Amino acid sequence: MKIGIITFQCAHNYGAVLQAFGLKEVLKSSGNSVNIINYRPPYKINSYRKFNPRNWLSKNPYKCIIRFFTEIIVKPTRIKRWYGFEHFMNKYLDLCPYDKDDDYSAFQALVLGSDQIWNPGLTGGNFDKVYFGGNAKCDIISYAASSRFDSLTEEQKEFFSNALPKLKQVSVRESSLANLLQPIINKKVFTVVDPTLLAGKDIFDKIxxxxxxxxxxxxxxxxxxxxxxxxxxxxxxxxxxxxxxxxxxxxxxxxxxxxxxxxxxxxxxxxxxxxxxxxxxxxxxxxxxxxxxxxxxxxxxxxxxxxxxxxxxxxxxxxxxxxxxxxxxxxxxxxxxxxxxxxxxxxxxxxxxxxxx
Structure with a gap:
């Protein structure tokens, strides 16, 4: 089976890239052909750029000076770290290009997750429809999707009740999120482990x-x-x-x-x-x-x-x-x-x- 994964693979964050690697390796171990779709929205990559004025700019002139000189010291670390994460992504994640007009018909299934892909605080302030399958014509499932909700507004309930029914199966990482979603959709919401634990040390020991x-x-x-x-x-x-x-x-x-x-x-x-x-x-x-x-x-x-x-x-x-x-x-x-x-x-x-x- 040819499977695509949409997740937070582009974040320079250890958990983000390693959960993406873990899920990809687990799916490959079952004989599937697997690619992580290289979706890199600005809201996700801007904070990790090698050169970003936000690292030292401030409305307070004194803070701006302090940050500027701090950035001079930190800059070599920032650049080395950036290249380290990009090297890992390119070597280990089996990336394929993202196209906003893609209907994913080249795949038989699209897996959404894991990580906090359903947390608007991490997706530009709103739910990003890409992380709900977009216009995919293949089967869509979520695996261990996560957020930080302890409650849902009426607007959020309406969004989930419209977005999730098109998924063939729904699973989340936290039982608290499952409890919030279960009453508003007409299908079982499963709670599963994070892909890092799914993969286990046998897979991670290799790298x-x-x-x-x-x-x-x-x-x-x-x-x-x-x-x-x-x-x-x-x-x-x-x-x-x-x-x-x-x-x-x-x-x-x-x-x-x-x-x-x-x-x-x-x-x-x-x-x-x-x-x-x-x-x-x-x-x-x-x-x-x-x-x-x-x-x-x-x-x-x-x-x-x-x-x-x-x-x-x-x-x-x-x-x-x-x-x-x-x-x-x-x-x-x-x-x-x-x-x-x-x-x-x-x-x-x-x-x-x-x-x-």
Whole structure:
């Protein structure tokens, strides 16, 4: 079967490119011909450009000067990081060109997702119809589509009730989103695992690059949060580990801060970590994949829903702490966790097989 995937493959974000790679590899392993459609909307790529005046412009002249000199220091990192992500995309994602007039009739099926493709906050402020299949004449399914909704407005309900019926099958990544969508569409909404977990370490081990560092606590957060940094330092002292932080965007250099890791090196850092602290969904996913002792910190925003949905399924709510909560340092029973996760993976694979066949 010839299958096209539409997702957030162009974002210079570790989770985005690795979930795209994972889904593509899983579909290929079943004997399908698979391409990721290289849709690169301006709202998605503008923030990752090598040269972007927004990195240093400000209405405040003082801030503008500070940002300008900061950008001079950060620029080499930004460029190296940009080339690292673009190299990964071109080498590993089996991209095919996007055409706005394409009806995808060259494909037998179109898979929408995963990642937050149904989050208007990440698609230019509105729902992007490309991520709902556009004018596709082939079968359309969603796989682990995600958003950050904790409720839907009447306008959003109307959009989903009109857009989703043309999909042959609908699946989302979080149970909270499934609960919101189920009452407004006349078909079952499945909840499945993220493609990184669907693919598993057997697939990611093939491209992982191990770091030179030994015995370290890995910190991975989106942005910078002082409370998380303090929490991480406390755990590192307790375990006598060096802190290595992979950052989500270029910033001022600091000891232990890894800014230009390729997606392959990102996997290697998780694979070889002694402990992980994260606020990222994909930070959690790779911690589970490689059976790492970890803690997630609550941000008390809608972003917590993504982590909570997965932690609930695996009985790991005690690994999701408030910023001022004291960690217990008890070890995770990965025999039990892996058994629960494998059942979720098998359920998700069955959904994918049935939806495509």
């Amino acid at each position: 992982a690059i191990s770091p030179k560092e030994k015995k370290y606590l890995l910190l991975y957060q989106i942005g910078q949060w002082d409370k998380l940094n303090a929490f991480t330092a406390k755990i590192a002292r307790k375990l006598d580990l060096e802190v290595i932080e992979i950052v989500s965007h270029p910033m001022m250099p600091r000891k232990g801060r890894i800014q230009t890791a390729s997606p392959c090196e990102f996997i290697g850092y998780f694979k070889n970590a002694s402990f992980v602290v994260t606020t990222s969904f994909h930070g959690l996913a790779f911690s589970l994949m490689y059976n790492k002792q970890f803690y997630c910190l609550k941000q008390n925003t809608n972003a917590d829903l993504r982590l909570l949905s997965l932690l609930n399924k695996l009985g790991l709510n005690n690994r999701f702490l408030e910023p001022d909560e004291e960690p217990a340092f008890d070890n995770i029973d990965f025999l039990s966790v892996n058994d629960k996760l494998e059942k979720e993976v098998q359920y998700s694979k069955e959904y994918l097989d049935n939806a495509l066949n």
